[in-house]
Amino acid sequence: xxxxxxxxxxxxxxxxxxxxxxxxxxxxxxxxxxxxxxxxxxxxxxxxxxxxxxxxxxxxxxxxxxxxxxxxxxxxxxxxxxxxxxxxxxxxxxxxxxxxxxxxxxxxxxxxxxxxxxxxxxxxxxxxxxxxxxxxxxxxxxxxxxxxxxxxxxxxxxxxxxxxxxxxxxxxxxxxxxxxxxxxxxxxxxxxxxxxxxxxxxxxxxxxxxxxxxxxxxxxxxxxxxxxxxxxxxxxxxxxxxxxxxxxxxxxxxxxxxxxxxxxxxxxxxx
Numbered sequence: 001x002x003x004x005x006x007x008x009x010x011x012x013x014x015x016x017x018x019x020x021x022x023x024x025x026x027x028x029x030x031x032x033x034x035x036x037x038x039x040x041x042x043x044x045x046x047x048x049x050x051x052x053x054x055x056x057x058x059x060x061x062x063x064x065x066x067x068x069x070x071x072x073x074x075x076x077x078x079x080x081x082x083x084x085x086x087x088x089x090x091x092x093x094x095x096x097x098x099x100x101x102x103x104x105x106x107x108x109x110x111x112x113x114x115x116x117x118x119x120x121x122x123x124x125x126x127x128x129x130x131x132x133x134x135x136x137x138x139x140x141x142x143x144x145x146x147x148x149x150x151x152x153x154x155x156x157x158x159x160x161x162x163x164x165x166x167x168x169x170x171x172x173x174x175x176x177x178x179x180x181x182x183x184x185x186x187x188x189x190x191x192x193x194x195x196x197x198x199x200x201x202x203x204x205x206x207x208x209x210x211x212x213x214x215x216x217x218x219x220x221x222x223x224x225x226x227x228x229x230x231x232x233x234x235x236x237x238x239x240x241x242x243x244x245x246x247x248x249x250x251x252x253x254x255x256x257x258x259x260x261x262x263x264x265x266x267x268x269x270x271x
Contacts (some may be wrong), residue, residue: 003258005243006265007036007063009101009139009165009185009213013045013052016217018232028236029079032258035265036236039101039139041072043083050094063236064148068139068268070127073105073120079172084126091134094124096163097269099131100139104152106155107143121152128156137162137270140182146173153180155198163268166215167201174201174209183211189232190220191245199249207250207260212242218224219244 007028015028017024028036040046046069046200065105069077069090090096102197104120106112111120131138137160142149146169161181167174171264174184190197202210213219221241222233243261265271 003240003255004034004262005031005032005212005239006241006262007033007214007216007259008163008211008268009039009186009187009215010036010236010267011039011041011218012056012216012236013038013094020058021055022062023138024235024237027241029062031237031240033214033236033239035066036063036099037066037068037097037139037269040069042075042078042102043053043071043080043086043145044088046090046147049206050090051061051085057169066099067094069096069098070100070102070139072101072141073103073112073121074107074143076111076120076123077115077194079119079123081267084123086131087127088130091130091136096134096136097271098137099134100161100162101129101141101165102127102138103141104149105141105143106144121148124149124152125156128158131160132156132158136160139269140164140177143168144147145181150176150180160270161207161268162249163213164209165213166219167198169201170197171201171204174205178205178209183264184209185213186210186242186246187213187215187219188238188242188245189219190249191221191223191241202246202249206258208264210246210261212239212246212261213243215240
């Protein structure tokens with residue numbers, strides 16, 4: 001039986017894929033990827049994001065593309081208030097499935113500075129408000145800021161849920177996001193037996209709260225990495241390896257797990 005898979009987080013619009021995007025789209029469909037989400041991160045990329053979305057959806061025998069524009073916290077220094085106005089216009093005009101990827105990121109030392117972190121929080125809150133306004137779920141990016149992210153979601157009384165992408169928190173944090181209506185995004189990291197924290201989370205919360213993602217061109221599954229020195233580009237074609245890795249960690253049949261994860265993706269994205 002052919003599996004139906006949903007890649008809930010891709011950057012398939014970036015220049016890494018300009019040479020072979022169409023070919024990869026056909027290959028992804030052949031291995032069972034029926035849907036993928038194109039995620040926004042920078043204002044200057046919005047035009048290409050929309051163009052790629054439209055290009056993919058006019059292809060025959062390719063995954064259906066879903067659009068999720070947003071302003072990523074890691075690039076906070078580049079975001080301007082007028083970018084929020086443009087994001088609102090896109091949400092008005094385009095058929096968007098969610099707002100993303102948005103959230104908080106204090107991985108870099110400079111992002112812990114009070115004024116930078118405050119700007120991240122302000123842009124996060126403003127984009128939650130847009131998701132409220134357009135009745136969309138949100139796709140969360142969280143690095144070293146889980147408690148602050150949870151606090152803002154609670155303050156904003158956000159009820160549309162979404163996905164906590166490439167989840168890096170612990171079990172209790174995962175449960176807190178699930179309680180707020182979020183699914184937990186699982187990347188190719190699940191194929192690495194050293195990802196003990198993530199493995200503990202997925203085993204504790206169970207399949208009904210999880211979705212798959214490649215986060216391509218990043219987060220390449222271990223089995224697909226061709227070099228230890230250089231990054232191996234990840235693509236949507238690798239999504240079955242994420243499913244396989246997760247099925248092994250959950251001791252589940254891949255076909256049964258795929259069915260559950262497909263339903264979870266539809267539920268998280270309000271499809």
